[in-house]
Amino acid sequence: MVADGVLIKLNERNYPNCYLYRSDPKDVARSEEATFICTKDKDDVGPTNNWMASDEAQAKLRKNLDGCMIGRTMYVIPYLLGPVNSPYSQVGVELTDSPYVAANMEIMTKAGPLALQHLNADGFVKGVHSTCTLDPTNKYICHFPDEKLIMSLNSNYGGNALLSKKCHALRLASVMARNEGWLAEHMLIIGIEEPDGTLTYVTGAFPSASGKTNLAMLKPPDYMKGWNVWAISDDIAWIHLDSEGKFRAINPESGFFAVAPNTSLKTNPRIMEMVRKNTIFTNVALSSDKTPWWEGMGEHPRKLWDWQGRVWAAGKSPGSAAHPNSRFTTSIRQYPSLSPEYNNPNGVPVTAIIFGGRRSELVPLVCESFSWEHGVLMGAMLRVETTAAASGDVGVLRNDPMAMKPFCGYHIADYFSHWLSFRRKSGKLPKIFQINPFRVGRDGKYLWPGYSHNLVVLKWIVERCQGKGEAVETPIGYIPTTASLKVQGLDISEDMINELLRVDTAAWMDELESTQLFFESLGEKLPKTLQEELSKLMTRLQPAATFSSQSH
Ligand code: OXD
Ligand code: MN
Secondary structure (H helix, E strand, O other), X not given: OOOOOOEEEOOOOOOOOOEEEOOOOOOOOEOHHHEEEEEOOHHHOOOOOEEEEHHXXXXXXXXXXXXXXOOOOOEEEEXXXXXXXXXXXXXXXXEXXXXXXXXXXHHHOEEOHHHHHOOOOOOOEEEEEEOOOOOHHHOEEEEEHHHOEEEXXXXXXXXXXXXXXXXXXXXXXXXXXXXXXXXXXXXXEEEEEOOOOOEEEEEEEOXXXXXXXXXXXXXXXXXXXXXXXXXXXXXXXXXXXXXXXEEEEEOXXXXXXXXXXXXXXXXXXXXXXXOOOOOEEEOOEEEOOXXXXXXXXXXXXXXXXXXXXXXXXXXXXXXXXXXXXXXEEEEHXXXXXXXXXXXXXXXXXXXXXXXXXXXXXXXXXXXXXXXXXXXXXXXXXXXXXXXXOEOOOOOOXXXXXXXXXXXXXXXXXXXHHHHHOHHHHOOEOOEEEEEOOOOEOOOOOEOOOOHHHHHHHHHHHHHHHOOOOOEEEXXXXXXXXXXXXXXXXXXOOHHHHHHHHOOXXXXXXXXXXXXXXXXXXXXXXXXHHHHHHHHHHHHHHOOOOOOOOOEO
């Protein structure tokens, strides 16, 4: 690829075995408008997915694929998702004509003979990918759950092209999970270690480019000595029930394909250390000494080329030097605080589930649900600001239930029913929380310092799971007392904490109206329990409702 000009080799001294890839400028993010779930019946996929009849889609795509690889090399990539010898792991095979995809798949999955050794009677997921001519008007990312098949044409970017990731591990896996009684989720997995060595495992669903990777790779602030966060996954969790009814999570992936901008030694030193070798950078800027650069990394080098290879001058050149959705692909083995449990074939026990996303207003810093059902409502109500991870507008509020809007391979109302069904299946349900580190004050600035300081929020969550941690009951759930977030060393005023935790009842009533409209758009499949939870929340929010502000 270097010889062909597809990759640029970076500075071997500072970034050994690292490369830069520049994508086609029109092919820079996941293309949700070109993503289809293909089944017999449109009602299988619901209103949040694009649908095509499977036979029609097969015929159309096969025609497009005919001859598309002539003169190119076809790579055959068997891959394993999940730990070696795990009952929860799965095999897939991707065919591709993109050497860039092949190189990324080597990092993102366990590719090669190991995957073949895991082939069994369950079969494997089949993926066919071609960059064809990168014609954006003929781009298709099609999923055939009934055939366990993926076909992807005319894109070479991330989730459109690395078929193991969003296509297999989320869209197809979510359908398998529903049929088989487990969950395939857009979630990080971390182990939070307390100074006495106690470990609590937590999963968290956040929409793309909303801080999931940063939270997964959090380095504790200096004032939280003895604490640590061990990463198991930064993007996807497969969660099965064990024989005792406990939720157990594995990471199907073996690497990170994560957003680069705003990663710095200050915000995330562990990531910066990790990406300094054996890493593929995509669409970042390049300095004259061949080191990568992106916005938020720190002062920019004197001479810089932007993500399209044009000379870039701060304040003069249009746009950003690195693309807002520029990425790095790195093996998880390079992560300095990788959990020793990452390879555990049985996964880790999940004590809490967190939902989050970018909300500049309304949603408090952290809130605990009253019950499993209320927690499912919290996830189903998730409405967040869009990011550059998918093509389209940025910063627009949209419903993104459980951060799965782009990734649930079947009707989202059936997905809610599936979540609710765990009440019957498990006597050891995790607690459910919602967090929002992105709330801004009147001056438009973030109220919460975020990044490493998010451990203060995680600490409260852990304490709540242990029956400790002080909380106040509000209509939307339990929120921390101000004092319980005033960790020594955290430089933030009491007023600021109060503002972060404020529950604006009138604004919540408006939010519920939009939830009601969203639920109505899902039609008759919406589970009654969820509608009832919404009504209960509405009642709690009525101005007449008296709510005790006592501690719990
Ligand atoms: C991702 C995404 O790449 O969610 O993880 O877009
Ligand atoms: Mn993601």
